C-alpha cells in the first residue's frame with residue numbers, strides 16, 4: 088500500500104494562518120521599532136514562504152517520512168563493501184555523555200584533557216590494530232583518508248628529492264582510489280585482476296619502476312578475497328622504492344587476526360563508520376583516520392595530539408607536515424563511538440567480530456551459490472560477489488531487478504554492479520550482527536525471487552512509495568527549490 092500523505096511536501100500541507108504555537112502579545116512596548124535596529128538591507132521585503140502547519144501535522148509528517156526508508160534498525164542491510172552492521176545503542180548513549188557531547192574545540196586545552204586523552208588513546212588502539220605506529224584522526228571519511236595519505240606520500244618523496252608521478256591499484260578497487268590519486272596530483276594506472284580475483288603480478292611488475300609512488304590495495308578485496316600475495320607484492324613495490332597503501336574498508340574481516348603493517352602496508356585508512364559501528368548512511372558524517380609507518384610520521388596533518396608530563400596538548404609546529412585537512416580534530420562524534428566500540432569489545436572481542444563476520448558471510452555464500460553463481464567463491468572473507476549474468480541471459484532479469492524486488496520482501500538491497508570486474512555483480516555482506524534465521528530468510532527470499540516472472544521483477548519494487556527513480560537525473564539535476572503548484576499559490580494568497 089502506497090502511503091500518499093508521506094510523499095507530500097510540508098509546503099503542500101500548508102494552510103494560511105495555521106500555527107504550531109500562538110505567542111501571546113508582548114506585555115511591554117518595544118522601545119524602538121525593528122527597522123531601526125537592523126541595517127536596511129538586512130530586512131527582507133516580505134516574510135519567508137514558510138509552510139504554515141499545526142504541530143500534529145508536522146510530527147506526523149516527519150514521523151511518516153522516517154519510516155519510508157530502510158535502516159539497520161529496521162531491516163537486514165547486506166550492502167556489500169559498506170559494512171552495515173547493527174550499531175549498538177550503548178555507543179550512542181556513551182557518546183552522548185555531557186562530558187563528551189558538550190565540549191567545544193575552542194575551549195582551552197587544559198579544559199579538554201578528557202577528550203584529548205580519549206583521542207590520544209584511540210590513536211594508540213588504531214596503531215596497534217593496524218601494526219602501523221603513527222596516526223592522524225583528522226580525515227573526514229575513508230576517501231578523505233586516502234587523499235590525505237597520498238598527500239603524505241607526495242610530501243615524503245618531495246623531501247627525499249624523488250620525482251614519483253604514478254599511483255597504481257587493481258581494477259577491483261573502489262572508485263575512490265583512482266579519484267584520490269588524481270586529486271593528490273598523481274597519474275593513476277589500473278592493474279589487472281586475474282580470473283581468480285587476485286592481483287595479476289606480471290601486469291603489476293610491467294608497471295613497476297621508479298616513477299611509482301604508491302600501490303593501493305584493498306585486502307581483503309572488494310571481491311571478499313584475501314590476496315595471499317600481498318607480502319610478495321609489498322616486496323616488489325618496496326624494491327622499487329614505492330609505498331603500499333592499504334584501503335582498510337574491509338578491516339571488519341581481519342580485526343585482531345592480521346595487521347596491515349605486518350603484511351607490508353606503509354599506510355592505511357580505517358572507516359570507523361563501517362568497521363567500528365559508527366552510524367552511517369544519508370551522507371555521513373563518517374571518519375577516515377589514517378595510520379602510517381614511522382618514516383612518514385613527520386608528514387601527517389597537524390595539529391598532532393601529544394602527551395607530555397603536563398598532560399595532553401595539540402602540537403602545531405611540525406615543519407614537514409602537510410598541514411590541516413579538516414577543521415579541529417576530525418569528526419569527533421564518530422571517533423568517540425569507535426573508541427567505545429573498541430573498549431567494549433576488547434582485543435578478544437574484536438577478533439570475534441572478524442571471525443563471526445567471516446562465518447556469517449560463508450554461511451550465506453554456501454546457500455546463495457546454489458541460487459546465483461559466485462565466480463570467485465569457494466570460500467570468502469566478510470563478503471562475496473554473486474553474478475546475475477546467467478539469469479540475465481536466460482530470463483532477461485537483471486541484478487537491478489533482483490535488488491529492487493528484495494525491497495518488497497523487507498530486505499535492503501545488496502550492492503549491485505560493483506566491483507566492475509564481475510558482470511551483473513550482486514555484492515552481499517551480511518556482517519557479524521545478523522542471526523542464522525535472518526540469513527536463512529534472506530537466502531530463501533532470494534531463491535523465491537529468481538523464480539518469479541520477469542515482468543513482475545522489471546516493475547519492482549511494488550510496495551515502496553517511490554518505485555524506480557531516475558537515479559542519474561536525480562544526481563545530475565536535483566530539485567533543490569520548491570516551487571508551489573498553481574492551485575497552492577492561489578490558496579496562499
Ligand SMILES: *Cc1c(COP(=O)(O)O)cnc(C)c1O
Nearest residue numbers: 168228229230261263336358373
Ligand atoms: C567505503 C569504501 C571506501 C570509501 O570510504 P568512505 O568512508 O565512504 O569515503 C573506499 N574503499 C572501499 C573498498 C570502500 O568500501
